[in-house]
Amino acid sequence: MPVTVKFFRPFRQFRSRLLFYTIGLLLLALAGVVAVVNQVFRDNTEATIRHELLVTERIFLRLLSERSQQLTQQATALASDFAFKRVIATQDQDTLTSALANLGARVQADASFLVSIDDSVLANSLDPQQNGQLFFAEELLAQAEAEGAAARLMLIGKTPYQLIIVPVLAPEPIVWLCLGFVIDNTVLAQLKQLTQVEISLLSEQSQTLQIQASTLVPSPRQRLPLFQTDADGFFWHTDKDLYLSRLVVLENQQTGKLIALIERSWPKALENFYRLQWLLLMIALLSIGLASLAAAWLAKTVSKPLQTLARGAQAIGLGNYGYQVQIHSQDEMGQLGMAFNAMGTQLLEKEKIRTLLGKVVSPVVATELLSHDVVLGGETREITALFTDLAGFTSIAEQMPPQALVALLNGYLTEMSSQISRHHGVLDKFIGDAIVAFWGAPVADAGHAQQAVHCALAMQHALRDLRTIWRQQGLPLLSMRIGINTGDAVVGNIGSIDRLDYTMIGDTVNLAARLEGANKYYGSEILISEQTYQQVCSRFACRELDTVRVQGKQQHVAIYEVIARHSQLTPEQHQLCLNFADALAAFRQRQFPQAKILFTGLVGSFQDKPSALYLQRLEELAAQEVAADFDAVYDLAK
Amino acid sequence: MRTKAMALILGLLLGNAHAVTIRVNVLDSDGKPIGQAAVYATPDTPQPVARAKPKTLIIDQVDKEFVNHLTIVQTGTPVSFPNHDKIRHHVYSFSEAKNFELPLYEGTPAKPVVFDKAGVVTLGCNIHDWMSAYVLVVDSPFFALTDNQGAAQLEVPAGHGYAVSAWHPQVKKRPPGNAKVTVAAGNSTELALTLDLKKSFRPIRLPATANLDAGYR
Structure with missing residues (x-):
């Protein structure tokens, strides 16, 4: 027995078909809308973030420079401490170191150096071994000498510092006071508060990129590749998040590079969009629901009168011409119903006529x-x-x-x-x-x-x-x-x-x-x-x-x-027919006697009335002379 | 040698009878004249110590500035710092040549400060950062300040060799360039000295318009 598989079963019901096409078209339209909105929103968001990152970069740099200025002012104020100048004049190493530590503590500096006018370290808070050696940031000293003060981001060892150099004036420079402020997560957190972006500070030393500090929690340790530093914003993944970022080279020195990574969380940026997507989804579901109801209602309004009409047509097909459909709508369906009823009436009329005609x-x-x-x-x-x-x-x-x-x-x-x-x-x-x-x-x-x-x-x-x-x-x-x-x-x-x-x-x-x-x-x-x-x-x-x-x-x-x-x-009838034919033949051949015998016989045997008529005719013929042209033809009686 | 020394002493004692003039022009590296630069000549032969008690010099404080900005003194010269302002000043120096302090005072301090060691003494006021002045202490009585054309004249006894030096507060290297000259009697000498100056930075004085009119100026 052959098995046939129907790959496509067309909808039997008009309602299903209407529902299918309505919802299908709606879904298609909604999908289109969502796709376009999605694309546009993502593009826009990306462009906006790129632009914002650019702006943020400027703000970030500006904040850094303002912080430098602030720290410089603090350092300048410190450097004017007269007692400290006196200490310097004593040239007592231990006192100097102690006083420097005290001074640094006043502004919560993480490192402090006292550098002589001829660039050798007089005292410092990090490493006593450095005392008497040449100061490591000669360029910065030169800048301070030229400009009165200098500030720069620098790596000391492997730690990023914001270094401030100001002169101690008495009243002309007698020593350089150098204060270092570590740039750590706390500093970046402050900057994040102002810029509303995630910031990571990276150092690049001999091709090794290392994250020094970051507002990202936890710090994405191992996943940073080396990027083109002039990249106009790029995407990168941490373990759990995607960021659109921008690299800012803060310092590019022989000892190493300091790079800031300004990051905006991509999913966070799309949060609004997700909210919009939810809204779209709700609208979509609502409109699908409404469309389904509308389609069902529409199908009902169409199919119900159609079913009614089909029943009517069946009834009329069976000859029930008096069947009247009940469609009360005012639209085309109503017109169709009225036309149908008129047709039925007409048919009924015709049928009546036909019936009557059949009788008449x-x-x-x-x-x-x-x-x-x-x-x-x-x-x-x-x-x-x-x-x-x-x-x-x-x-x-x-x-x-x-x-x-x-x-x-x-x-x-x-x-x-x-x-x-x-x-x-x-x-x-x-x-x-x-x-x-x-x-x-x-x-x-x-x-x-x-x-x-x-x-x-x-x-x-x-x-x-x-x-x-x-x-x-x-x-x-x-x-x-x-x-x-x-x-x-x-x-x-x-x-x-x-x-x-x-x-x-x-x-x-x-x-x-x-x-x-x-x-x-x-x-x-x-x-x-x-x-x-x-x-x-x-x-x-x-x-x-x-x-x-x-x-x-x-x-x-x-x-x-x-x-x-x-x-x-019957045999009798047959006999009658034969005998009558013989008698008639005799009559027509004018053998009247013979004919008379035969007819008389027929009348006697069968009480045959035509034979009786012929006997009568024979009598009439006997009573008168038979005409010469007698042809045995009579006028048809009326 | 001895006769030479004797002659010098004699000459010095006899006044300027045998004095000659050394004209010094002080220029910067671009060849522009430097005004208010110190010029001094140190005789090759040491000066005889025998001399009268030197006269006390005065560096005034007027309107929160030192007057003058650069003062040249011979070693051992006492300098007084009379304060002419209504407020106190705190004059100090942490220079090697003279480390001293005159803590907040009014009027003229009781004792002048004796500059007994050659060198540059940078003066400041502890409560007015912008106030600064220099005292150049030299082991020689022959010194002068250049005029606005960068020129100065030194009257020195003739017949001796001198090391002529120039100095300016903004000079880049210490000791500055100098020149050796020997001046013969009746022959005035002219020489040029070049100083490499740097930009000076001093604390900037508050502007007069600052909202400090309560007798600040």
């Missing part, structure tokens, strides 16, 4: 009429016309109460018309107790003559059943005469434009009517013309009764009585 006219004609535009006019067709009449009805009608009469008649007509319908005939009209019907129009039917004859036999059979009922009810037993003729006739919608019948006219019709009436004369029940006989003789047993002269026609017409279907012909 034959269903076949009704269908034909409804399927085409109804126009006045006709066409010549070969048809078979059938006329019936109830023998002696008129006299009965005068004796019966009207209701009983109508009931009797309705029962009779209902039965007969149903036989006609059953045999696909077209019931043209009722004329009192008479019925007019035809075959071969409007729907062409090659077997119209056979159908008509078959129907006539069936009608007689039905009448026999009816008579059984009538007998039980004590009603008069009526017999029926039928005349059938086949030939060309004009069929079509005949009448006025307001009121018309689908009917037939022509000699063919007249002859059929005349044949119906002629039954009375011959004592027969079903009379058919020669034309009909030609078409039905293969199936129905008939006997020729006479040859008649039809008014307005040159040709004589043989007329036949229908006996039965060949298959149902």
Whole structure:
């Protein structure tokens, strides 16, 4: 058994489809918005931070220089201490060292040096070994000599200091006072407070970059690569954070470089953006929710009337034209509903007409009429016309109460018309107790003559059943005469434009009517013309009764009585037919004695009424001289 | 040799009878004249000590400044520092040639300060940083200050050799460049000395407009 896998199952329901597309489009739009906002925000943030870092760098340098100035002023004030000058004058090493330590402590200096005018260290707080040696920062001394004071960031050993050199004036320089302030995390923390950025101080000595101090906690020890010092801001990772940073070379000396790293936390900078993202997400969820509700509502408003309409269409398909859909909206759906209901009403109307038409006219004609535009006019067709009449009805009608009469008649007509319908005939009209019907129009039917004859036999059979009922009810037993003729006739919608019948006219019709009436004369029940006989003789047993002269026609017409279907012909009937044919032949050959014997025999054996008619004719012929041109043709009785 | 010495002493004793003039021009490294520079000539032969008690010199303090800025004295000269301001001054020096202090005083101190050692003595006032003055103590009676054209004249006994030196408070190296000259009688000598000066930095005096009008100036 083959297994089929459906990769894509289209939505069955309109609602799901609408929901899918609405939410899909919304998501697409939202994703686009978020992507654009994200990009723009990040770009902006980065550009802003780069710019801010540039500004911060200036502020940072400015702060450093201000701090230098401040420290210089402090050092200058210290250097004016007269007692200290006196100590210097004593040139006592221990006193000098002690006084220097005291002096440094006043401004919380981390290192202090006293340097002679000829650049040798007189006293210092770090290393007594240095006393008497050349001061390590000769450049700075030269600068102080030239400018009156000097300040610089420097590494002493491996520690970064802010060094301040001022002269001790008495009143001209007698020694240089050098104070050093370590730049540590505390200092950077103060700077961070002012600049609002993370700051790290790095030293670079013989290609080794080392972090000296940092506001980052904990200090990112090992992860700093060597950067291009002119880099216009760059990203770098600590263990846990990403920073957008900027390198500022503070001092570039032979002994080493001092570099400040100004850092802005990237995630912190994006905090606002994350808040915005949350907001966007909430808005997105809200709008998706609302859109879903709206889509569901919309789908409902669309699909519900559609379902209603579908039910309506189903009902109408089943023929329930009276079905009315209930759509109360004012929009296109409402219009559709109204149109649908109007259509139903219209169909109902039409159906009523069709039903009525089926009752008034034959269903076949009704269908034909409804399927085409109804126009006045006709066409010549070969048809078979059938006329019936109830023998002696008129006299009965005068004796019966009207209701009983109508009931009797309705029962009779209902039965007969149903036989006609059953045999696909077209019931043209009722004329009192008479019925007019035809075959071969409007729907062409090659077997119209056979159908008509078959129907006539069936009608007689039905009448026999009816008579059984009538007998039980004590009603008069009526017999029926039928005349059938086949030939060309004009069929079509005949009448006025307001009121018309689908009917037939022509000699063919007249002859059929005349044949119906002629039954009375011959004592027969079903009379058919020669034309009909030609078409039905293969199936129905008939006997020729006479040859008649039809008014307005040159040709004589043989007329036949229908006996039965060949298959149902009884031996007696067969015998009757054979004997009657012999008798008729004798009559026509003017062997009247012979004919008289034969007809008399038939009347005796079968109480045959036509034979009785012929005996009468023989008597008439015996009473007068037989004309020389006797052709055994009679005028058709009216 | 002995006769020479005798002649010098004689000459000195006899006044300027045999005196000659040494004209000294003091220029800076750019060849511009330096005014208010000290010029002194030290005879090759040591000076005889025999002389009268030297006269006391005066360095005034007027309007919170020393007057004069540069004073040249011969070794052993007493200098008095009379204070003409209404406020006290605290004159001091930590120089090797003379380390002294005149703690906050008014008027003229009781004792003058005797500059008994040759060298530069830098004077300051402990309570007025900008106040400074120099006393150049020399072992010679022959000294002078240059005028604004950088010129000075030294009247010295003729017939002796002298080391002529120049000095200025802003001179870069100590001792400054000097020159040896021998002056013959009747021949005045002219020589040029070059001093390399540096920028001086002294504490800047508070401006007169400073909000200290309560008798500050």
